[in-house]
Amino acid sequence: MAEHGNGDSTAVVKAGDGTSGGYAIDNPGLPPHRPRLADVDEKAAKRSERQVAAMFIVSIIGTLMFFVGYFAVARMDQFDDYFEGMTALRVQNTLIGVGTALAMLGIGLGIVHWAKTLMPDHEVTEARKPLRTEADRAEAEEIVTGIIEETQIKRRPLLRNTMIAAALLAPLPAVVLFRDLDRTEDFGVERMRHSLWDEGVRLVRDPTGTPIRASDLTIGSAMHVIPENLREIESHGDRLAEKAKAVVLLMRLNPDDLKEPTPGREDWGHDGIIACSKVCTHVGCPVALYERHTHHLLCPCHQSTFDASEEFKVTFGPAGRPLPQLPITVDDEGFLIARSDFTEPVGPTYWERGHTDPEGDFPA
Amino acid sequence: MSASKQTYTEDEYLEVNEYQPKSNTGRIANYVDTRVGGTSMVREFGRKVFPDHWTFMFGEVALYSFIITVISGAFLTFWFDPSMATTRYSGSYAPLQGLEMSMAYATSLELSFDVRGGLFMRQLHHWGALMFVLAMSVHMIRVFFTGAFRKPRELNWVVGASLLILGLGAGFTGYSLPDEVLSGNGLRIIDGMLKAIPVVGTYTSFFLFGGEFPGNEVIPRLYALHIFIIPALLLILIAVHLFMVVMHKHTQYPGPGRTERNVVGYPIGPVYAAKAGGFFFIVLGVLSLLAGTFQINALWNYGPYDPSPVQAGTQPDWYIGWFDGVLRIMPGFIGNIPLEFVLPTPWGGNAIATPVLVPMIPITLLLLGVFVWPWLETWITGDKREHHLLDRPRNAPTRTAFGVAMVVWYLVMWGAASSDLMATHFALSLNDVIYWLRAAFFLGPIIAYILTKRICLALQRKDREVALHGHEAGVIEVSADGEFHEKHKLPNEYELWTLVSYEAPAPSGPRPNAKGKITALEKLRARLNRIWFEDRVVPxxxxxxxxxxSHHGHGPAALEAAESRQAITAGSSTDHR
Amino acid sequence: MKALSQKRRHPFAFVALLLLGLLLTGGLYAAATTVNQAQASNTPDGFSSEQVEEGERLFVANCATCHGMNAEGSDAGPSLVGVGAASVEFQVGTGRMPMQMQGPQAQQKPPQFNEEQTTQLAAYVASLGAGPGIPDDEWLDVDQGDPARGGELFRINCAMCHNAAGAGGALTEGKYAPSLHGVDAVHIYTAMTTGPQNMPVFNDANIPPEDKRDIIAFLKTYEKQGSPGGFSLGFLGPVSEGLLIWTLGLALLVGSMVWLTSRSS
Known part of the structure; x- marks a missing residue:
């Protein structure tokens, strides 16, 4: 066994050892062609032929299956019973799908089997042509230099420079043309600071729009809330855009579980009832998963976790700021109302978010 | 020499008219050729040789999936109305009847429930799209690990990478069209990510959505991108990609008879054309099978888009997953220190959304890395030759190891997008899953690099062992003096050629430039070159x-085989290479 | 929607059996007023004193270790005073209680007590203090529910945790919202009224009994209609779809590719 050691010492050659050279043997050329069964045995060839034909017949059956699925199964709206219609749809989809699959696979597998067993299988060697010859390249270079020379661009820098300037400026109108992609009247970032919430706006249930009494919430309750004035907006798109800023999660905790509020936020809740923006401060998914014992709010998109008992501070995940809290109180009739708008823009961070507030709406 | 200066004789002009076709095919060819000159194409392509290997077919799968999504997509456009105008749903799907929704969602439901075959076509379109991006990804991985991107194919690699990115765009814009809650929240994430971009982000979002999210505009705009702009770009780039494949001729794996100067394979007509043509039907068949038996994007579950609802398990389609996953593993705070901050400026300050911006770094690095890789590798290795023979991945250990490390990096980000489902399905804590993924994000690629490199070197050593001493035959022999041997079967010359025909050069030190100075950049290059080549197994x-x-003493049979091979190699040793 | 009730037997079978049990022990299954279900069913009037006594015996033997001899609670389990019969119906009826071991949350498993015993335990717990009661079967009759309205309510109030198709989802630190497929109507209802584990409470002032019935109707419709497009892949959305294309889809194609490029024998 001693000979076996020969290769081992050289197995990993470290840097500096330059033993590299020609290959151990010469390219032996293509292995000899091995004939297939179908090449030498006419019976085998006949068998292949039958197999290919059988696959084509499977394809025909598949196409027929499609027609059965399409015509023999009624459309859903032709059923009185909804569940029967649903079942029919599933049957139809399966027949159409499997029928098409058989039709296509039959053809595909048939052709490939044909090519594999009956068409010539001699490997062919073709020479690669050099991409371009040296002469071609030289000639091309000559032509291009000639063209450039004839334009005189090199001799007249004024032409060159003004042309470059014009060419750089010319595409700008094409960019400017896109300005009216946003045609809203209150164009700009200011609108992002405001939502429909305002002093005295009632909190109502989403989607029913019924107002909420404090007593409607027992400890551990959570309610999905919109501002009452949202329903006054006619246009669906405008309503959604406002709703996207105004959605609120309302929950009632045991007041003892709430941590001491920061100064200025003492009266933002009502008897353990607190409200926060549902829009995640990360990238804006609705943070709607509320765990009533741990007081965790979880965002299902990126798992940011907020603690409702500590003014919605971030306890886990990618969010970078607490959820904005909506200051609430109770009106004379006992319904929950907002004390004001949110005191900061809701939703994800944007570049202009740090700008000084020109209207002085938000405390520093 | 030059075509432009060439003149033709009158006879040459007349010759075409004198050609007498011998068959019907010939007559058709003559008709076409005298008008548009198509026969030169047939001459060029009719017997063009394509190498045959299963790993070469992922590109075809991508092409066919694209064709299938274009055809099924065209069908869908006849019913789908990309409008955000509202309507009350009155179609067949009972649990949504009477709800206010956009026309886009209503017509998507109509396609699913009230158009026969509509559900099948929708599912075929969606499965086809998933397969399109999948096939492009696997194709790219194959090209990378076999070194098929090297000169002269660098530009085609870049075209391919652009196709992949366009594919992601095509997929995402399509995913968003039905205007239901799942994709609406996906758009909301896009909105949040756009807004995080410094300076231009907020306005980019306004322009995309036509005002504040979600507005009335985004679906028709995405539709224009989805059915016109992106597919048109895809088509153009696919044409360029295929043109270059034909121009370069396909690469081939190293093996007996294959050289840098030839292509070994099957001619287009008839074998390759039949196989490639048949394969289109197979791809369509497989996708139809999926569309007929597996439900995809059951958009009736999610309800019409509304900013309030969201569902557990909100994920994008698989190819966008890594964007989502990397957002999930980024922490917003380290301890109690927020990573997000306000940059003080004269006008009050600008917010930097670090937790959204930092995850864009690995994504940008990976995508950028893909684009520059061919030039980066050439720069490091100094190899500026043309390569038409592929590398066996083990014979390029550093590239293979680096590639696997990047794949693992991608997989960690991708997997992170399903962190919540990993938690529920393997009974883990959601938080722990994220902690582990954060660790894997940093450690995974390093471990993968080291392991892969070791495995490659071990496989190369194994190749050496087989080349010199043969395969273990599994037969133990006892010699006359009682020594035990395992019989070894030497490889034949064809196998041997594959095992020994590769290069493993030693690292090259820094080279001074024209002024005789070694620049800092050159020093860096030399260091990378050293890392690239220092661990190697020479052929x-x-x-x-x-x-x-000549010293083999395995036994009579083996010796005989060795001697006979020696005769072959010795006989041709003078003209080697 | 008639067929819904005819074919969907389980919830009603359960309620029917429950009623039978109550009649046998001489109790009257009170449906008091229907204006405010929460208040109406707070009174444990529907239970007989025998049931309360029997329930107490079961409680002391099976539950007191954690919840205390008088259900006053301990370190291992919360007080049950005021949780109501609905809590017992949900926790014991779905097998979550008695708990096998402490964990992030109680797991569903085969019920440890039969319906009679569950009712007795409920009677005992209801006798300790007012709480949500077992719903009147009027509110469990999905035939009267509106699945479209229920679906809207479900998406706003439930889908974020339980998934749009009710397949369940992850919560923080190992907790999860379970799948709602195959859950009895009465258990869906009592889960809403009592807020088991970390689930918020959806009392009748938040989601009135009619709305709860709509939600149940939606879930039952959804469960019954199945998945028209083929196998549902667990209703998990893009992740399971991506997994399928990378496994089955890729395998089918790689298989055909290997076959296509291999030489025929």
Missing amino acids: VSREEYLEVM
Whole structure:
């Protein structure tokens, strides 16, 4: 066994050892062609032929299956019973799908089997042509230099420079043309600071729009809330855009579980009832998963976790700021109302978010 | 020499008219050729040789999936109305009847429930799209690990990478069209990510959505991108990609008879054309099978888009997953220190959304890395030659290891997008899953690099062992003096050629430039070059091979085989390479 | 929607059996007023004193270790005073209680007590203090529910945790919202009224009994209609779809590719 050691010492050659050279043997050329069964045995060839034909017949059956699925199964709206219609749809989809699959696979597998067993299988060697010859390249270079020379661009820098300037400026109108992609009247970032919430706006249930009494919430309750004035907006798109800023999660905790509020936020809740923006401060998914014992709010998109008992501070995940809290109180009739708008823009961070507030709406 | 200056004789002009076709095919060819000159194409392509290997077919799968999504997509456009105008749903799907929704969602439901075959076409379109991006990804991985991107194919690699990115765009814009809650929240994430971009982000979002999210505009705009702009770009780039494939001729794996100067394979007509044509039907068949038996994007579950609802398990389609996953593993706070901050400016300050911006770094690095890789590798290795023979991945250990490390990095980000489902399905804590993924994000690629490199080197050593001493035959022999041997079966010359025909050069030190100075950049290059080449297994040399063969004492049979091979190699040793 | 009730037997079978049990022990299954279900069913009037006594015996033997001899609670389990019969119906009826071991949350498993015993335990717990009661079967009759309205309510109030198709989802630190497929109507209802584990409470002032019935109707419709497009892949959305294309889809194609490029024998 001693000979076996020969290769081992050289197995990993470290840097500096330059033993590299020609290959151990010469390219032996293509292995000899091995004939297939179908090449030498006419019976085998006949068998292949039958197999290919059988696959084509499977394809025909598949196409027929499609027609059965399409015509023999009624459309859903032709059923009185909804569940029967649903079942029919599933049957139809399966027949159409499997029928098409058989039709296509039959053809595909048939052709490939044909090519594999009956068409010539001699490997062919073709020479690669050099991409371009040296002469071609030289000639091309000559032509291009000639063209450039004839334009005189090199001799007249004024032409060159003004042309470059014009060419750089010319595409700008094409960019400017896109300005009216946003045609809203209150164009700009200011609108992002405001939502429909305002002093005295009632909190109502989403989607029913019924107002909420404090007593409607027992400890551990959570309610999905919109501002009452949202329903006054006619246009669906405008309503959604406002709703996207105004959605609120309302929950009632045991007041003892709430941590001491920061100064200025003492009266933002009502008897353990607190409200926060549902829009995640990360990238804006609705943070709607509320765990009533741990007081965790979880965002299902990126798992940011907020603690409702500590003014919605971030306890886990990618969010970078607490959820904005909506200051609430109770009106004379006992319904929950907002004390004001949110005191900061809701939703994800944007570049202009740090700008000084020109209207002085938000405390520093 | 030059075509432009060439003149033709009158006879040459007349010759075409004198050609007498011998068959019907010939007559058709003559008709076409005298008008548009198509026969030169047939001459060029009719018997063009394509190498045959299963890993070469992922590109075809991508092409066919694209064609299938274009055809099924065209069908869908006849019913789908990309409008955000509202309507009350009155179609067949009972649990949504009477709800206010956009026309886009209503017509998507109509396609699913009230158009026969509509559900099938929708599912075929969606499965086809998933397969399109999948096939492009696997194709790219194959090209990378076999070194098929090297000169002269660097530009085609860039075209391919652009196709992949366009594919992601095509997929995402399509995913968003039905305007239901799942994709609406996906758009909301896009809105949040756009807004995080410094300076231009907020306004980019306004322009995309036509005002504040979600507005009335985004679906028709995405539709224009989805059915016109992106597919048109895809088509153009696919044409360029295929043109270059034909121009370069396909690469081939190293093996007996294959050289840098030839292509070994099957001619287009008839074998390759039949196989490639048949394969289109197979791809369509497989996708139809999926569309007929597996439900995809059951958009009736999610309800019409509304900013309030969201569902557990909100994920994008798989190819956008890594964007989502990397957002999930980024922490917003380290301890109690927020990573997000306000940059003080004269006008009050600008917010930097670090937790959204930092995850864009690995994504940008990976995508950028893909684009520059061919030039980066050439720069490091100094190899500026043309390569038409592929590398066996083990014979380029550093590239393979680096590639696997990047794949693992991608997989960690991708997997992170399903962190919540990992938690529920493997009974883990959601938080722990994220902690582990954060660790894997940093450690995974490093471990993968080291392991892969070791495995490659071990496989190369194994190749050496087989080349010199043969395969273990599994037969134990006892010699006359009682010594035990395992019988070894030497490889035949064809196998041997594959095992020994590769290069493993030693690292090259820094080279001074024209001024005789070694720049800092050159020093860096030399260091990378050293990392690239320092661990290597040299191929069996001719001297070494002959030496081992002449001393072989395995037993009569093996010796005989060795001697006969020696005769072959010795006979042709003078003209090697 | 008639067929819904005819074919969907389980919830009603359960309620029917429950009623039978109550009649046998001489109790009257009170449906008091229907204006405010929460208040109406707070009174444990529907239970007989025998049931309360029997329930107490079961409680002391099976539950007191954690919840205390008088259900006053301990370190291992919360007080049950005021949780109501609905809590017992949900926790014991779905097998979550008695708990096998402490964990992030109680797991569903085969019920440890039969319906009679569950009712007795409920009677005992209801006798300790007012709480949500077992719903009147009027509110469990999905035939009267509106699945479209229920679906809207479900998406706003439930889908974020339980998934749009009710397949369940992850919560923080190992907790999860379970799948709602195959859950009895009465258990869906009592889960809403009592807020088991970390689930918020959806009392009748938040989601009135009619709305709860709509939600149940939606879930039952959804469960019954199945998945028209083929196998549902667990209703998990893009992740399971991506997994399928990378496994089955890729395998089918790689298989055909290997076959296509291999030489025929």
